[in-house]
Amino acid sequence: MENVVQVRGVSHRYRGAIALHEVDVDLRPGVTAVLGPNGAGKSTFLGVLSTALRIQRGSVDLGGIDSVRDRRRYRAGLGFLPQSFTLPTNLTVREFLGLTAWQRLVPRAGRAAAVEAALDAVDLAGRRDERISALSGGMHRRVGIAQAVVNHPRLLLLDEPTVGLDPRQRRGLRELVPTLGADRAVVISTHLTEDVAAMADRVLVLAEGAVRFDGTVHEFTAGRGRVAAHLDAAYEALVGES
Ligand SMILES: Nc1ncnc2c1ncn2[C@@H]1O[C@H](COP(=O)(O)OP(=O)(O)OP(=O)(O)O)[C@@H](O)[C@H]1O
Numbered sequence: 001m002e003n004v005v006q007v008r009g010v011s012h013r014y015r016g017a018i019a020l021h022e023v024d025v026d027l028r029p030g031v032t033a034v035l036g037p038n039g040a041g042k043s044t045f046l047g048v049l050s051t052a053l054r055i056q057r058g059s060v061d062l063g064g065i066d067s068v069r070d071r072r073r074y075r076a077g078l079g080f081l082p083q084s085f086t087l088p089t090n091l092t093v094r095e096f097l098g099l100t101a102w103q104r105l106v107p108r109a110g111r112a113a114a115v116e117a118a119l120d121a122v123d124l125a126g127r128r129d130e131r132i133s134a135l136s137g138g139m140h141r142r143v144g145i146a147q148a149v150v151n152h153p154r155l156l157l158l159d160e161p162t163v164g165l166d167p168r169q170r171r172g173l174r175e176l177v178p179t180l181g182a183d184r185a186v187v188i189s190t191h192l193t194e195d196v197a198a199m200a201d202r203v204l205v206l207a208e209g210a211v212r213f214d215g216t217v218h219e220f221t222a223g224r225g226r227v228a229a230h231l232d233a234a235y236e237a238l239v240g241e242s
Helices: 042-050 071-076 093-103 108-121 137-149 167-180 193-199 227-239
Strands: 005-014 017-027 030-035 057-062 078-081 155-159 185-190 202-207 210-216
Touching: 005 042, 017 042, 017 202, 017 210, 030 042, 030 167, 030 193, 042 078, 042 155, 042 185, 071 078, 078 137, 093 108, 093 137, 108 137, 137 155, 137 167, 167 185, 167 193, 185 193, 193 227, 202 227, 210 227
Parallel strands: 030 185, 030 202, 078 155, 155 185
Antiparallel strands: 005 017, 005 057, 202 210
């Protein structure tokens, strides 16, 4: 399938400490899970893709648009749910998404439809006129995803989207995320193999800033039935965790 994003030779350091080393990755439509232990470089990778972090070495290309040379256009094709974010709790869901659509340069004529499409995408249409303060933590996460998709991004980044949710909310999100990958590249960062089994079709394993595996979930588990259990085994074999 056609690549959406090409990451080439990306390295990143924080005051001398290497967080990413020479990362080469192609991202395609569907859901790619970036898996790795604490400190592996997952958030740094999403930071570089989102342009929240300045690229120090290498390049990121989104459908022919370079993330540094043409940052404004690159950002117009991007949606990002950071690990932690603050919502304006006094606004209604619809007011907040309308504001976000305006900030993300969605043309005025298409703004109301974009808000409705984003509400539908996260199954929040019935809550559109409620204040954000009245919604649960799981609903807040959905509002966070809705703001990330309101500009119809070709690349959607979700940093640890299931963290802090209760089991029911987590199940709901695990059903939602694959639907978002139908027509765009979705990248989720996680350290839960259960998230990978439930949401992803591709896996990128990072350890100490380097790519240890890049392929389909099927290739990762070498085609041996019961995905979650084998994902754990394959992951432990790769990163040496017990
Ligand atoms: N702002 C920073 N300053 C210095 N070092 C940092 C900074 N942010 C991250 N690091 C270091 O860079 C490395 C990669 O961190 P990163 O947060 O990208 O990993 P991660 O895989 O997202 O980890 P986690 O699962 O804990 O969120 C780690 O060694 C981390 O300590």
